[in-house]
Amino acid sequence: MNLTQEHTLDWRTAARNGLLGGTIILYFGAIGMVSTFSVRNMVGTFLNLGQILSIMGAIAAGLITGRTFLKADQRAKVIQMGALSGLLAGLPPLILIIMGTLVPNSTMFVNINAELVEILTFGLGALVGSLALIVVSGLMGVLGAAFVLLGEKYRKALINALLWVLLLGLFSENAGTVLQKFLGTSAVRWLFQNKSLNPIAAIIIFALTFAFSLFGVGNKGKTKIQSLPSEKQKQLRLIYIVLGLVFALALPWMVGTFLSQVLFIVGLYVMMGMGLNIVVGFAGLLDLGYVAFFAFGAYTMGVLTSPGGFTGGILNFWLALPIAILVGVTFGIILGFPVLNMRGDYLAIVTLGFGEIIRVLAYSNWLAPIIGGAQGVLGIPTPSLFGFRLGKPEYMYYLVLLGSLVAAFIAARLRDSRLGRQWMAMREDEDVAETMGINLVQTKLLAFAIGAGFSAASGAIFASRLQNIFPNSFGILVSINVLSLIIVGGLGSLPGVVVGAAILVGMPELLREFAEYRLLMYGLLLIVMMLAKPEGFWPEETRKRELHAKEDWDNNDADAEVVGAAD
């Protein structure tokens, strides 16, 4: 919103914000999100997600307008301009009402229909309802604008409280299963009624969180740690690590089966992310066909252990796992050869091609006698440990936890090794690296091979959990997902992989009930996250410095700000 400050600030700014906010609501309405979400109650039966979505535009418009005017020291105008923004935010959705009323059964815009009109007009009929919509929007604009006038302390408390209520309402199912273990079934039943938060509970939670953040359990802890002597800091870090480990071990039993399954999937992607991070993040080789090695791992596991498979199941999981990794590594090298001389985007499309070739081969009748073709590999046994079958996601979680830890450990050691520095030198400039005496062939192939090994291990575990693998699990979406998660987390950063996997793999699983819009939200999330934090959520130190080197030049505060945000 820097633009607005340069121009003279008048009602036009407010109008533009309002119309923009309204257009977003128009968009959500036209693609059916408002109607679909209005079925989902958030608090009691009187606040649903569709309503929240349809007033969001007006509130946001009022908020931004209010903030802009406040920053420009025009305090007196904040409320009236907020109201204007809100009122105008009510205009674009009117298009939906008009279209929905005139053509209630459009074959083109399938989601603009009588149902949507009813939601948007509060069931008051088109004419009265339209007026009501504008008035409500105006009010919301005022609310949004009034919010910026609050003192900072109250503002923060209010945000906290609202967030808690909304998040609990949104994640009610998962929150319910977790809370059930601590509060008991009847308490949870009272708290959530059909996924919706009990109004009384909502008020109590709101009041509690509001009070808590107002009477400050602030961030005093952090400054204390930093002021400690380094010896003590080390000890503290050790304690944190141990606590973290205990937490990680106890996690599946606190969260239940479904969330364990989600953790399991996140873990698979963390393993893959660690591997791809070596290829893309450390060595700078853009690989869009990473799923190929995942497939190698999975199919090797399947073929070697399935009793109905090609080999008749000659090995068990623990014996097949190293072979799967070996197969992955071998193919990492074989597929690495042809691309040794390619750079940048040529590499990207060729690796994408490899991924597709492998997928197509998995489907093929040609290889079907060995790997099953369209019928897949069925009946892969679940791994067992000393006769104990790891048949539940809670148990398999430990396997990927171990795998992720090993992967992270190897990746961290490699990063700080001679090889790691060679990778990074190669990433920055191949020609210079070569002149410095780095063997590019060996360095590149090692990156591909190690990355492929991690992916194959992940694939092998995936196959043994799934028990049945089909070629369609190995599409390009997996490659895209892994690449996105390491960039969203922060390219080259190991904790970033975990953060990225949690956001891009974990979150969509938690929001399963909004299945139809899951991938839409995934796409929008990728854009928004990259716009907000191009360096990723947990960037690697050197990269962060590079990215902000220019800003530091102009403004020394910038660095401090970024570090603060990364914490």
Add this chain to the structure above:
Amino acid sequence: MKINLERLSWVDVFLWVFRVVAIALIIIGIVNTLSSGKYTSEQWGTLIFAGLAQGSIYALIALGYTLVYGILLMINFAHGDIYMAGAFTAVFLADKLATTGFLAVHPWLSLLLLMLLASTISMLLAVLVERIAYRPLRGAPRLVPLITAIGASFAIEYTFRGLYGPGFHSYPDVPPLMGDVNMGTFAVPRVQLVVFFAALVLMVALYYFVERTKMGKAMRAVAEDKEVAMLMGIDIDSVIVITFALGGALAGAAGIFNGLFRPQGVYFFMGFVPGIKAFTAAVLGGIGNIPGAMFGGLLLGIIEALGPNLFLEGLGIPAANQLKDAIAFTVLVLILIFRPQGIFGERLSEKKA
């Protein structure tokens, strides 16, 4: 590229072995297939012409990739979905025109209208995507806009699914394009020739625009060196917007051509596969190079049409058509091993990578 010979030799040996084996397999396949006499020359002719029509559609989409890449050095991953947007929107107009009978009375005018609508929608969307997802990230590391592009791709797909629903639609038949044209011994569907030549006209027009007009000159200048171009008084932002708009308009036209050539299967996911194929075509020809994209598109179309029957069947591989995509990508790998910069590409890697 001074690399220790001793170190490189085994890689070179491997690559040479790979080349020889691949080419030997292709030749064996071709010889076996042709000597079996399973297919008549008419059948080969039919396949080639269908491949050309398909290839010209790939080429039109590939041009969008190549234009953007030439100027911004970024892969506009959402381009396939921009193509879908135009084609998907225009199918409703086409349906209306067909049911009201307008299409039968004024077929050419209808086609023009459809083309206009599809191109406008795709163009607007391309510009919008640039404005929202790419422009704020111009100084960011190169992978960041790739991720927003992937995000934009998902967002566009599911936006249009939400707007128009998940079902399949088809373009109506256009009467004057029905029927065959006799080419000596065999007949080629008229629509294939029309699509091929219309696409060719658009491509030539684009080439002239880039080579001969002032705006085209500005585009080339920006592609060469942004900073210098800026110093010369070129408005970089507007050049980039024009580039996206051009790419979008061509993709929209490709959507209509596709609707004529292959009327079925219009739905929200229809842009994904052609998008990847067109990107492959652009790289095949040398990304950033306009004639390269055209040639790459046509080549890919023909390889896809002939490949399974010509190469694989002779090798005795069952259900060879399943491996069509594998052939397309194998050819890409082969060509890039011989020429890492693509068929028409300059050695971009030295300068920019």
Add this chain to the structure above:
Amino acid sequence: MSKRIFAVLSLLVIASMLLAACGGGKQAYECTDPIGCVNIAPGDPIHIAYMLTVTGATAFLGEDSKGAIEIAIADRGGKLLGHDILLTGEDSGCSADGGQTAATKVAADPTIVGIVGTNCSSSATAALPTISQAGLVMISPSNTAPALTDPNGTWQPGYFRTAHNDKFQGRVAAEFAYNKLGARTAATIHDGSPYADQLQKVFAETFQNLGGKITFQGAINVGDTDMRSILTTVAADSPDVLYFPIFEPEGDFIVAQSAEIAGLENTTLMGADGLLADSFPEAAGPNADGMYLSGPYVTGADYDAFLKKWETQIGGKPPSGFHAFAYDGTNILFDAIEKVAVVEDDGTVHIPRQALRDAMSSTENFKGLTGTLTCTQYGDCATGQALGIFKITSAEINDGKWPPEVVWTP
């Protein structure tokens, strides 16, 4: 833990048990079912779930089934045994991993009674162990893989389907081609889905056993648009019949493009229920005239009424061909729930899970949209007797007539 706390806790537990026993004043329902019961208090809804593919390229399948489930619920006024019906949706995708994750989610919710799903056999195969272990029942509108109802295959207790086992449909199609059309040579095409692959295998096997010759068994990929090269391969032998049990839009492309290929003039095209959707003839165009589709009877006044409901409640027409199966499946589930549920005076409902499974597998002569259904012990509710061969004519292609005439039944 100290002894005192333990003592207090046990006292509390005993007290609450006593309270529970006395509170009702009547004898409480005792669940004797071996795999447990679902207890629904007055005012609580009866909770069922769907696991369908509602995202990605196969979203049309999921939307098709979902709409039918919603209509089935609306037909009962949204109520079952006086309780509201709550429908939870899970996206299982058309993949094994999607199926398993969705299954874990559904299985984690003890209030769910039964599931309608999945669309794709691969999802079901991966979902079944979890679903079965949780004591749930699942009825699928479109799984056709024979292994799913084969006790030596991937079958698990609690699994049912209204879709036709590939074994029935492939055989019916082959018999029709050999006996009725008099075909002696045939070629097949599948699309890499387990469904199509299996169906063409059964077709080819039956056809050969009857004495016919299979000239070519080919495959394409989902997402392919150009079928000319595979059709050219088929045309090299000019078979009497080309059987391609695949879906839209790939099926549309095969029909439309086969017109251009020299050598296919005398080849009869045959599809399966994947193409038995009203959008197909128009999309495929004039070349669909005279082709055949194998599939179930979905005809009659009931079906017309169903389509009317679809138009008013969902809008437009069903996007694929499995909605009637989903409708029947949902109703079989509801009927079974009604049959086994124990209703108390205050409206509390108990649904014993094993009894529900038994009730579903003893479903007999259920009059549904897809014919008269009788479920077997291993979950096959469609017996294949209600299959027929449909013929597409210009009336379907140009005048929007639907469904087409049934020209042959086994």
